Amino acid sequence: MIKNIFRNKKSSATVCLNMNKQKRYEALVRAWHQDLYRYAYWLCHDPHIAEDLVQETCLRAWKSLDSLQDDNAAKAWLITILRRENARRFERKQFDLVDIDDHHIADTKPSVEMDTEQYLLHRLIMKLTPEYREPLILQVMAGFNGDEIAGILNLNRNTVMTRLFRARNQLKEQLEKKPTQRGNHNG
Numbered sequence: 102m103i104k105n106i107f108r109n110k111k112s113s114a115t116v117c118l119n120m121n122k123q124k125r126y127e128a129l130v131r132a133w134h135q136d137l138y139r140y141a142y143w144l145c146h147d148p149h150i151a152e153d154l155v156q157e158t159c160l161r162a163w164k165s166l167d168s169l170q171d172d173n174a175a176k177a178w179l180i181t182i183l184r185r186e187n188a189r190r191f192e193r194k195q196f197d198l199v200d201i202d203d204h205h206i207a208d209t210k211p212s213v214e215m216d217t218e219q220y221l222l223h224r225l226i227m228k229l230t231p232e233y234r235e236p237l238i239l240q241v242m243a244g245f246n247g248d249e250i251a252g253i254l255n256l257n258r259n260t261v262m263t264r265l266f267r268a269r270n271q272l273k274e275q276l277e278k279k280p281t282q283r284g285n286h287n288g
């Protein structure tokens with residue numbers, strides 16, 4: 102009787118497949134978790150939301166791990182999932198729109214941060230339009246090349262390269278306009 106019950110089950114094959122899937126998943130998470138968090142933080146500027154985005158990305162990656170054909174494309178695949186997760190945050194959210202000319206928004210950053218080159222560069226990058234900002238961040242922060250960025254953003258490679266060129270030129274122009282402060286000038 103007991104032999105008949107166990108004879109009908111396919112336990113070893115499914116356990117082996119799940120273990121291989123789990124090891125593959127754990128290797129992907131170990132390899133790309135920090136890059137995912139860094140990119141998520143750039144998207145949302147909130148550490149808690151960035152953590153949630155990475156967690157949701159990992160969950161979706163686990164569910165569709167079988168669709169990843171090439172492990173060399175894992176980083177681009179995960180970044181694409183993360184971008185879509187970030188977009189899902191706004192799908193049902195209704196924002197109150199106001200006329201920006203009617204409101205003055207004060208800069209609440211500490212003055213020490215305002216003096217650093219990194220803060221200045223970050224502000225200038227964030228002022229770029231999303232079509233220029235996103236490819237630049239993917240290249241500089243995540244280390245993707247033009248072909249990978251084109252795949253992630255569903256764009257032509259030439260379009261990506263043009264946007265990267267224009268983004269750099271816009272940053273260069275803005276940096277050249279900013280007066281450099283090399284210390285206190287005494288009169």
